Amino acid sequence: MRVVTSLVVLVLTAPSLAAANGEPGRGGEGPNPLKNVYFGEEHLHTRNSFDAFTIGVNQTWDEAYRYAKGEEIQLSTTGERIRKRTAYDFVAITDHAEYFGVLKEFGNADSPLADSDFARGIVAGQTDPAAGGPAFRKLLASLFASEPIPEYATPKLRTSMWQAFVEAADEHYEPGKFTTLYAYEWTSIPRGSNMHRNVFFKDEAPPFPYSAFDSVYPADLWTHLEGLRQQGIEVFAIPHNSNVSNGWMFSENEFEGGPMSARYARRQAENEPLFEITQTKGQSDAHPALSPNDEFAEFELFDNLINLPIQADKSRGAFFRQGLATGFHLEKKLGTNPYKMGVVAGADFHSGYSGNEEFGFVGGHGFIDDTPQKRLNPTPGLSGGITAMLGSAGTTAVWAEENTREGIWNGMMSKETYGTSGTLIRLRFFGGWGFDDDLVEDDDFVEDAYEDGVPMGGDLPPKPRFKKAPTFAVWALKDPESGNLDRIQIIKVWAHPANGLPMEKVYDLAWSDGREPDPATGKLPPVGNTVDLETARYTNDIGSSQLSAVWTDPSFDPAQPAAYYVRVLEIPTPRWSTYDSVRNDLPMSPHVPATIQERAWSSPIWYTP
Amino acid sequence: MTTPDTSRLLTTVVRNPLVHFLLLGAAIYGLHAWLGPDGEEGSSQSRIVVSAGDIESMRALWQKRWNRPPTAAEEAGLIRDRVRETVLYREALAMGLDEDDVIVRRRLAQKLEFLVQDLVESIEPGEDELRAHFESHRADYREPGRTTITQIFVDPDLHEDDTFAHAERVGRALRALDPPTEGAAALGDRFLLQDYYPDRTEQELAKLFGSEFARAVEGLETGSWRGPQLSGYGVHWVYVHARTPPRDLDFEVVRSEVARDWQDARREEANARYYEKLLARYEIVVEPPADGKYASKGPEE
Numbered sequence: 085m086r087v088v089t090s091l092v093v094l095v096l097t098a099p100s101l102a103a104a105n106g107e108p109g110r111g112g113e114g115p116n117p118l119k120n121v122y123f124g125e126e127h128l129h130t131r132n133s134f135d136a137f138t139i140g141v142n143q144t145w146d147e148a149y150r151y152a153k154g155e156e157i158q159l160s161t162t163g164e165r166i167r168k169r170t171a172y173d174f175v176a177i178t179d180h181a182e183y184f185g186v187l188k189e190f191g192n193a194d195s196p197l198a199d200s201d202f203a204r205g206i207v208a209g210q211t212d213p214a215a216g217g218p219a220f221r222k223l224l225a226s227l228f229a230s231e232p233i234p235e236y237a238t239p240k241l242r243t244s245m246w247q248a249f250v251e252a253a254d255e256h257y258e259p260g261k262f263t264t265l266y267a268y269e270w271t272s273i274p275r276g277s278n279m280h281r282n283v284f285f286k287d288e289a290p291p292f293p294y295s296a297f298d299s300v301y302p303a304d305l306w307t308h309l310e311g312l313r314q315q316g317i318e319v320f321a322i323p324h325n326s327n328v329s330n331g332w333m334f335s336e337n338e339f340e341g342g343p344m345s346a347r348y349a350r351r352q353a354e355n356e357p358l359f360e361i362t363q364t365k366g367q368s369d370a371h372p373a374l375s376p377n378d379e380f381a382e383f384e385l386f387d388n389l390i391n392l393p394i395q396a397d398k399s400r401g402a403f404f405r406q407g408l409a410t411g412f413h414l415e416k417k418l419g420t421n422p423y424k425m426g427v428v429a430g431a432d433f434h435s436g437y438s439g440n441e442e443f444g445f446v447g448g449h450g451f452i453d454d455t456p457q458k459r460l461n462p463t464p465g466l467s468g469g470i471t472a473m474l475g476s477a478g479t480t481a482v483w484a485e486e487n488t489r490e491g492i493w494n495g496m497m498s499k500e501t502y503g504t505s506g507t508l509i510r511l512r513f514f515g516g517w518g519f520d521d522d523l524v525e526d527d528d529f530v531e532d533a534y535e536d537g538v539p540m541g542g543d544l545p546p547k548p549r550f551k552k553a554p555t556f557a558v559w560a561l562k563d564p565e566s567g568n569l570d571r572i573q574i575i576k577v578w579a580h581p582a583n584g585l586p587m588e589k590v591y592d593l594a595w596s597d598g599r600e601p602d603p604a605t606g607k608l609p610p611v612g613n614t615v616d617l618e619t620a621r622y623t624n625d626i627g628s629s630q631l632s633a634v635w636t637d638p639s640f641d642p643a644q645p646a647a648y649y650v651r652v653l654e655i656p657t658p659r660w661s662t663y664d665s666v667r668n669d670l671p672m673s674p675h676v677p678a679t680i681q682e683r684a685w686s687s688p689i690w691y692t693p
Numbered sequence: 694m695t696t697p698d699t700s701r702l703l704t705t706v707v708r709n710p711l712v713h714f715l716l717l718g719a720a721i722y723g724l725h726a727w728l729g730p731d732g733e734e735g736s737s738q739s740r741i742v743v744s745a746g747d748i749e750s751m752r753a754l755w756q757k758r759w760n761r762p763p764t765a766a767e768e769a770g771l772i773r774d775r776v777r778e779t780v781l782y783r784e785a786l787a788m789g790l791d792e793d794d795v796i797v798r799r800r801l802a803q804k805l806e807f808l809v810q811d812l813v814e815s816i817e818p819g820e821d822e823l824r825a826h827f828e829s830h831r832a833d834y835r836e837p838g839r840t841t842i843t844q845i846f847v848d849p850d851l852h853e854d855d856t857f858a859h860a861e862r863v864g865r866a867l868r869a870l871d872p873p874t875e876g877a878a879a880l881g882d883r884f885l886l887q888d889y890y891p892d893r894t895e896q897e898l899a900k901l902f903g904s905e906f907a908r909a910v911e912g913l914e915t916g917s918w919r920g921p922q923l924s925g926y927g928v929h930w931v932y933v934h935a936r937t938p939p940r941d942l943d944f945e946v947v948r949s950e951v952a953r954d955w956q957d958a959r960r961e962e963a964n965a966r967y968y969e970k971l972l973a974r975y976e977i978v979v980e981p982p983a984d985g986k987y988a989s990k991g992p993e994e
Contacts, residue, residue: 123900154896169904171896217746224753277760463774508900510885525883561885564903564925596850628850629926630885 115485118530119500119539122487123508124174124263125152125438126480127282127324127363127430131160132179132249133269134227136434137187138220139450140210143436145252148177151437153262159435159446161454169441169565170508174263174482174492177253178282178430180271181295182227185245186236197236210451230274232297242292250289259488268293270321272300277330279323279339281305281356282430286318286493301340303348306355320497322428324360326402327368327386334400334407334423336414344422349414352422358496359425361404361503361685362478363432364448369685370405378575378590379607380653380681384475384505400586405577408647408688409586412579415645426499426541426687427649429478440477440506441565442682445660448474456668460661462675472661472673479504481511481684483539499541499687502650507682508563513540513650515689517548519555524632533557540650541687553640554691558593559632560652566682567654568627570611571595574635577688578646590651593635596628613656615679620658620666622679627655647688654682741779743772751775818955826955827944833954834947835939837894840910843874844888844902845881847921847928860921860928867918867930874932881930892937902926 129136130143142160151157154171158164179185189195190203191210197203202219209216226233246268253264266285270293273279279302283294294308309319326333338348361369366386375381400406404425411423431438433448447453453471460472481502484495495501502511512530516537523529537557538544544554562569572594578587592601592608601608615622637648656679658666665672672678751771755763763771791797818826827834845867847860866880867873878888886901898907906924913919913933920930944951 170900173900214747214750217750221749221753224756228756273760463778512885559885562926564906566925624925629848630850 115491117485118534119483119485119495120487121510122173122263122482122484122492122495123170123479124172124176124482124492125430125477126176126178126322126428127269127360127432128175128177128436128438129179129269129432129434130177130436131188131191132185132245133434134180134183134187134223136179136436136450137191138206138209138216138223139434139452141435141450142188142191145177145249146256148436148438149175149252149256149262149264153256157437159437159454161435161451162446164446164454166437166444166446168438169444170563172262172438172479173487174265175256175438176265176267176282176284177249178267178269179249181268181283181293182232182271182297183236184242184268184293184295185248186241200235202233227271227296228273230272230296230300237297239292246289246292257489260486263487263489263492265489265492266290270294270296270305272296272302272305274300277332278325278328279332280325281321281323282360283309283319283321284493284496287489288317290317290319303338303340303351306351309355310351318493320358321356322358322360323356324363324430324432325365325368325386326359326404326407327366327371329402331401333368333402334404334410336401336410344414344418346418346420349418349420349422353420353424357424357426357499358428358501358687359404359407360430360478361427362429362475362505364474364477365432366473366475367478367505368402368404370403374403374406374586375588378588380573380590380651380683383680383683386473405575405588406586408577408649409579409588410584412645412647413584416579416584421690424690426496426501427503427685428480428496428501429503429505429685430480431477433477438477440479440504442476442506442657442660442680443663445476445663448477456664456670459664460670460673462671462673470673470675472676476506476660479506479508481508500539502540502684502686504684505680505682507566507654507684509566509569509652509654509682509684510561511540511650511652511684511686512557512559513686513689514538514557515542515544515554515648516557517545517551517554519557519634521634523557523634524559529557529559538689540689542689544689544691547642547691547693553637554648555634555636556648556689557632557634558650559630560650560684561630562628562654567622567657568624568629569596569631570627570653570655570681571608572631572633573651573653574648575651576637576646576648578644581644589639591635594631594633596631596655597626611655613679615656615658615662617658617662617672617678618666620663622655622657624655643693645693646691648691649688650684650686652684656681741776741783743775747775748772818952818959823948823951823955824944826958827947827951830951830954831941834942834950836942837896838911838939839892839894839937840898841891841934841936842889842893842898842910843877843932843934844890845877845930846884846886846888846926847930848882848884849927851882856928857921860930864918864920864930867932873916873918874934877932884926891934902929 128148130145130148131137131141132145140161147157151166151168152172152175154168156165156167159166186197187206189197190206192198202222205216205219206223209220222233250266253266256262257264266289268283270281270283279300281302290312294305299305305321309321312319323333332339336344338344361367362384367384370378370381371385372382400410407423411421415421431440431448433439435448435450439445439448447459453459453474458471464470481504482492482495483500484491514533514537516533518536519533523532526532556574558572560569560572571592574591574593576589576591579585580587595608596611599609612626614626659676659678659680661673661676662678664670752762752768755767755771785791845863847856847863849856852859863880867877870876881888890898890901895907895911898910903925906922906929909922910931910933913931915933915936918930918932921928922931
């Protein structure tokens with residue numbers, strides 16, 4: 085009898101699907117044309133990365149996937165048991181292509197690879213860094229010269245290790261529930277500039293990963309990717325850490341030398357649709373020195389740029405926001421915008437787990453930061469850095485019709501993505517020419533917005549003659565395990581029409597607690613801070629669960645190309661370093677803020693005259 | 694059960710380089726790992742050697758981080774830091790600070806425990822052992838149960854101090870509906886998530902509403918409006934339409950998980966055995982506290 089009743093109820097409640105706002109259709113099985121948001125990992129290393137293994141990491145692909153799925157694993161360097169509070173929907177493990185999977189064999193007594201002085205040196209270095217000296221130097225020399233040590237980079241090793249990864253990824257792939265992407269990192273660091281790219285595949289894996297031993301030049305990587313595409317293997321690359329690229333990531337020049345050509349710009353745009361905006365080695369969105377009017381730009385800055393004074397000529401190509409503007413400048417000259425990139429984010433942890441939860445961060449770099457004492461050590465390490473400045477992981481959010489390799493990859497390829505500092509904020513963002521002021525109040529918001537506009541990552545349709553300015557609709561819902569929302573902002577970026585210099589303006593669209601902007605400065609007052617530094621607790625008495633707005637650009641110039649992206653800020657919550665201090669009764673790190681405002685950055689929506 | 698494993702264990706022990714640390718014992722290992730090569734070279738407590746190899750590795754690390762070699766002044770700084778750390782470390786050891794420090798003690802103990810666990814890594818379980826483990830841990834290998842819900846949201850940002858009173862009014866209106874969820878959506882506040890979610894596991898609900906809410910839904914009775922129920926968003930009313938109980942899975946489906954868990958269990962056993970052996974070498978004295986009373990029943994031995 086009960087079964088019959090529930091069937092009747094199911095039928096009766098079905099119409100409410102149409103009235104749902106945010107993720108209509110998610111209730112049903114199969115693809116949802118109005119899309120669901122899926123959260124996941126875009127950048128993660130396991131023991132199969134050479135550098136991870138040298139810092140004592142023995143975390144496997146299997147463990148990295150299981151952690152993301154919400155299972156308990158043991159941290160390989162300490163044995164500490166860790167578990168995510170909110171499971172991920174997808175994971176791309178991105179081990180370094182150089183010596184892919186090889187060094188971890190040194191720890192396997194049965195492997196013939198383990199029987200050499202080099203192998204023994206690397207293993208000794210895992211527990212006693214100094215003992216690994218000569219082997220470690222040999223390894224570093226090979227990477228800096230981009231010349232492999234032949235016996236550890238044979239074609240056979242390269243294909244068999246990659247094949248093992250493909251099998252591990254396939255084993256954990258549960259279409260509709262949990263997606264694993266084939267991916268790796270191409271680790272090019274020529275002239276000391278970080279040019280790293282992660283490479284992602286749709287549903288077919290290549291025979292082997294392309295490495296910096298093959299070439300350190302992005303254009304050569306693109307040639308390789310283009311060749312794969314001709315064989316029917318769908319692939320793109322995502323650059324990261326422009327903040328430590330010495331300005332090369334968003335340069336006006338070709339990396340190989342000379343000003344950027346039209347062909348180079350086209351290839352950059354085709355091969356690299358996305359950019360990783362944040363990860364453990366800092367955010368690459370904006371720097372306070374470059375965005376002096378943006379009081380929220382000072383956030384998770386990696387120390388390289390703090391210890392090294394920023395050179396004006398270097399700073400232009402080092403942050404996403406400037407890169408968007410440089411893209412317009414180049415488009416004017418070349419006809420293609422090479423930096424028309426959507427936004428994702430990842431961990432870049434080398435400890436084989438996706439530590440995006442601030443309260444669950446236990447270090448991301450093997451034995452370098454696996455205890456609270458090491459993480460909070462106020463003395464700079466050998467390299468001059470402060471460990472506490474490393475951040476917890478970022479998270480990629482993808483709007484996709486379904487949680488499959490094809491769905492996630494398509495969502496990424498079309499830039500319908502956003503990146504977060506690790507919080508799982510849900511964010512809808514559309515642009516168009518005729519949104520009603522109350523669009524976000526409408527039950528059919530999402531359906532109407534798709535019909536009359538474009539989602540994040542899209543191009544505004546051509547401007548209708550009778551419309552004065554574009555309109556944007558934004559809706560954000562907080563992460564139920566994190567702080568309330570402070571505000572929604574739109575960051576507008578363009579290139580100065582005369583000199584091509586990057587221009588930006590930050591607008592507040594919606595905010596909590598009925599605050600009034602300061603009449604003199606126009607600035608919205610800060611939301612406040614409820615964090616108790618004695619207990620590392622905060623309350624959600626301030627901020628909002630959800631915020632939304634329909635906004636029209638008040639200073640639109642129809643002749644000026646522009647990019648609009650959303651930033652959603654949370655109320656202040658404890659940084660991981662504060663949780664560490666409180667839980668272990670250690671002094672707070674003087675080098676980092678005790679609280680942070682976690683955030684989400686959307687892919688831009690572009691306007692072209 | 695221990696006999697066939699023991700010989701394999703021994704083989705692994707001999708081959709595994711980590712084990713050599715074990716044989717040296719926890720204290721020596723700890724010293725080795727914490728002190729680095731200076732400890733060995735400076736056999737006299739008052740001698741600290743920063744070797745050419747150390748300096749080269751400092752340079753390599755510096756080069757890796759800064760993309761250039763250190764300047765003479767920077768290199769001198771690195772060496773000063775290394776010496777300073779070593780001096781302070783040795784003095785701290787000499788003063789016995791490591792023994793009083795809970796964190797140092799715990800870290801060393803964990804490190805040793807963890808090394809022991811490596812020993813069982815390569816032991817392959819037999820078919821019978823796996824099946825036996827599966828049978829005795831059936832509950833661990835179930836497909837999770839699923840719940841179908843309709844939820845109605847009351848937004849605290851809209852109702853502020855009136856939130857709970859308003860939620861009560863919404864609750865009364867919901868309970869008056871017939872059929873029970875028809876028209877329910879109109880009674881709630883605007884919300885980015887949808888109101889109807891069929892066949893969700895607790896983990897899937899946690900992804901949408903947070904872990905606290907998901908756990909609470911597991912305990913709600915079916916066929917009536919329940920609430921007010923809190924989540925990280927605010928206040929909800931929840932109608933549970935139906936539940937599918939957890940389902941037992943076949944051994945073949947979960948074989949690899951069983952194998953992994955079996956190995957985990959062996960690892961813990963090995964740990965326990967190792968500890969027992971170590972423990973046997975010690976005489977344990979637990980003195981009664983000043984008031985003469987133990988918080989629990991008392992020391993076991």
